[in-house]
Amino acid sequence: MKAAVLVFPGSNREGDIARAIELVTARKPQMVWHGDGDFDAADLIVVPGGFSYGDYLRCGAMAAQSPVMAEVKRRAARGVPVLGVCNGFQIITEAGLLPGVLMRNRQLKFICGDVHLRVETGQSLFTNRYQSGQVIRVPVAHAEGNYFADAETLRRLEDRGQVAFRYCAPDGTRGGTGNPNGSINDIAGVFNEGKTVLGMMPHPENAIEPLFGGGDGRGLFEGLVEALS
Amino acid sequence: MKARVHVTLKNGVLDPQGKAIGHSLNRLGFPEVGEVRQGKFIELELAGTDAAAARTRLDEMCRKLLANTVIENYSIEILS
């Protein structure tokens, strides 16, 4: 699998996700600077976490307008898979690749720590290594992860099975204190209609080694390799 | 020229910041405070003197960057 990881001014988890990809694929991803409207063909485009443009104005808004994102939109339209994590989720949502928005966390605070996620479907490029309904533990680290979509959009998302992950308790029960940010319907990650684009707030790339927070995130990268190689 | 853009959340969109502010004010001894909504405004210095043209450009800036029209409304004022 050939992956491209975008880098914006203020990106800061690009190294984490590049390392996760390298661990799983034994191949360094290509790092793509935001000003490059053209980059080598890739099997997967990753928009990493961080504070692109300082998260000023709205998280992801300025990065969404960069030349590289115009190209990402073109390729996504052709079916090239795109993974946006955290700030990357915010960026691809601002860019219109996914519906909805990410608002300030309910408590208005940055929150970092492990959360539990219920994998809503094991049937996608991104989740084929997980069982539908499986609970995994991965960290979050964000101040704006409170997913919101209007009622109509939400209904469409749910009807078409576009919710990828939901926050839950360790036993898989939805919501309650398992939801760290107030996301509507406990949504932690969503797909586009074709399930070729995934945006998620939690960080699977920080859950790939048992000594450093557990290995539950590894399956996502392994699944991608399997699907895309 | 100087212009000012106000960006507000659309009705029906939950405003966690506004809600928290309202809560805090109630607790701080301001029970008279009901609903609170927070927005932002952006003041811009613009080259040029044609107010109508500026307004068109500002509208473009809002749609492209300053507001997320999925959840936000915006309004434009030319100040001088």
Place this chain on the structure above:
Amino acid sequence: MKARVHVTLKNGVLDPQGKAIGHSLNRLGFPEVGEVRQGKFIELELAGTDAAAARTRLDEMCRKLLANTVIENYSIEILS
């Protein structure tokens, strides 16, 4: 009653957000944009009908919570 509070950074205080927005607009094809400053505004529903009294209370709210008077100025409007 409805009131609106505008909160702005004092002159001379660095506005990282405004700076980044200005930069972005320039890059996005709006070279006419010069300095940009960002502020916030807060709309409040207030119980009561006495505008003068409300203004006093709002002033207190600003100093206590809504503005950080070390680096910000605020202004109060009673809307209705």
Place this chain on the structure above:
Amino acid sequence: MSSERNPPVKLPNEPAITPAIVAEHGLAPDEYQRLLRIMGRDPTLVELGIFSAMWSEHCSYKSSKVWLKKLPTEAPWVIQGPGENAGVIDIGDGEACVFKMESHNHPSYIEPYQGAATGVGGILRDVFTMGARPIANLNALRFGDPAHPKTRHLVSGVVAGIAGYGNCMGIPTVGGETNFHAAYNGNILVNAMTVGVAQADRIFYARATGVGNPLVYVGSKTGRDGIHGATMSSTEFSEDSESKRPTVQVGDPFVEKLLLEACLELMATDAIVAIQDMGAAGLTSSSFEMAAKGDLGVEVELDRVPMRETGMNPYELMLSESQERMLIVLKPGREELARKIFEKWELDFAVIGRLTDSGRMVLRWHGDVVGNIPIPPLVTEAPMYKRPWTPTPLPAQVQSASVSDPKDWKASLLRLMSCPDLASKAWIWKQYDHLIMGNTAIRPQDGDAALVRVPGSQKALALTSDCTPRYVQAHPETGGRQAVAEAWRNITATGALPLAITDNMNFGNPQKPEIMGQFAGAITGMAEACRALDFPVVSGNVSLYNETEGRPILPTPTIGAVGLLQDVARGVGARLTQGGLALVLIGRTTGWLGQSLALRELHGREDGAPPPVDLALERRNGDFVRSRIAARDVVACHDLSDGGLLVALAEMCVAGGTGATIEVPPDAAMRQGWLYGEDQARYLIATRDAAPLLEAAHAAGVEARRIGVSGGDTLAVRGLLEIGLAELRSAHEEWLPAYMNAAA
């Protein structure tokens, strides 16, 4: 060559230098006389400003220098001790660890969010200036009484500010400490520490060389921020300090992130001769120090400095403390290479001057010389005081008989676990991204020190910050010794080898002999401990005048420490995660209650002598514990400090979700002292089999005893108390969030 023969021109509207203006600049009359002698004429305003900044307590260390010299700073693994932007130690494999701690106390009291944020920004720059990529941040915070009307607002702002800056930079904040005491009501402490890693042969220093080499300014533009911040942080607070507000600086972590990446990119080329961040006293101290260290002169064209505002003058440019700026001396001809890098990262870049052989700092403004100061005398003749000091006498020991047992043991433990100093600080560290970079092996609360893998290796750094101000207040020498010993112990408890420390000396007004006595005592104690534990000081910071209306803070010499573990997989935390483990207490227990938290929280007393620190015993016990961890004999380990044995055990149970049962030995002099006393040099270890551990301890001459076993979902002390873990956890975890969410 510019010289004294060209007196500077006066600028329009420049005020005459009056005694009032001199006083406003914080220069004592005799210091001003010294200035006149050096200059041989009246200074211009900008020159006066420069002297004032350079001779401020903050930049010159005039009250503390004579004492700081007593700290040991050398060891075979020390690459760079105090005197540079940060200390540097060798961590093997051609790598070095670069670290330092710095205070931002006064600014954080005035504007907690920005004050704390720019504190983090400043210490990050100190570390990456030296060529290191930061890999971890820590923060040591002291707030006033939780009941004081300002405390909640200060906690909220400071924590948000540290989070706002560190998270945006993408550096994990992995540890720290947080205390509350009324002595900090008007004067909080915000001490921030950054730890970075560099190639040992690619360290960058501030010493300028090469006459004619260009002086380059990079980063953000200069505004009128924090003009006279260095002088402000060197004077006492008064009620009207609120009027000094415009000196607050606003940080831009986004720009700092770009600056970090741009600097590291430039450092990977061979273009740099010297580099120095612009911290306190901005352009003044950075240009001065670079030239002084290289025995050179410098000429600066101030009109070329990138300016954020119109109408700025030389005085403002030299003294502004705008953030996110660096000064670099480049090799000749590398200007374009450097410019390209900084422009790629969308940062300002300007060649603003050059090095000269004149030994003078010459400032030009649109061609005219507006300042002309000889550099060496400003350094060599800087005021240095051996201020009068009176030692703090050792208080009488608390007599055990004067302290009755708690009526309700269970309530006593719940009370301690939920008291502000011991309650979980999760509300704080959850706002900090402590996981980014994917190297955090021991997270906050899971061990005595954070354990962070050195990127790309199997090695890990153990990081902690420690100080027990109430001990220092009671007896500074003992307190200084204890702060160093606890830091050493916390690193040892993870299995790592303690290597070196940075210190942050927070004290009151040094012109009072009793305060100076606290300083002297603490330094003496620290120096002894550093020597006995092979734990040199490689960097540090002094913050004096932490007083409001004449009331000083508790003397707080915060110790930030670094240790090394060769294999991160061998590290142990403090979490008790399984039943059936034997609990072994290492060290001698006398039941010392003087200055203990139990005495304060359960009996309302803050008196007595603090627990004595026997450094030979610390060393013996610690070396033993580390050797047993290396031998894989230890499942979990926690050092005993605040709250003593029972609190340490309760913390282990709560963190790991497993209960325990222990028994007070029949020979314990006093149950309360045994459970809550704060005797030093002790550890609590969980091990699969106690026998070999006890045997090894015996052979090493280390006191050790089996006190109980892990398991179940309660914490029990036979015959005294039994508490369900859930209840214990709530008591521990709910206090801070409940406090922060309560109405002001």
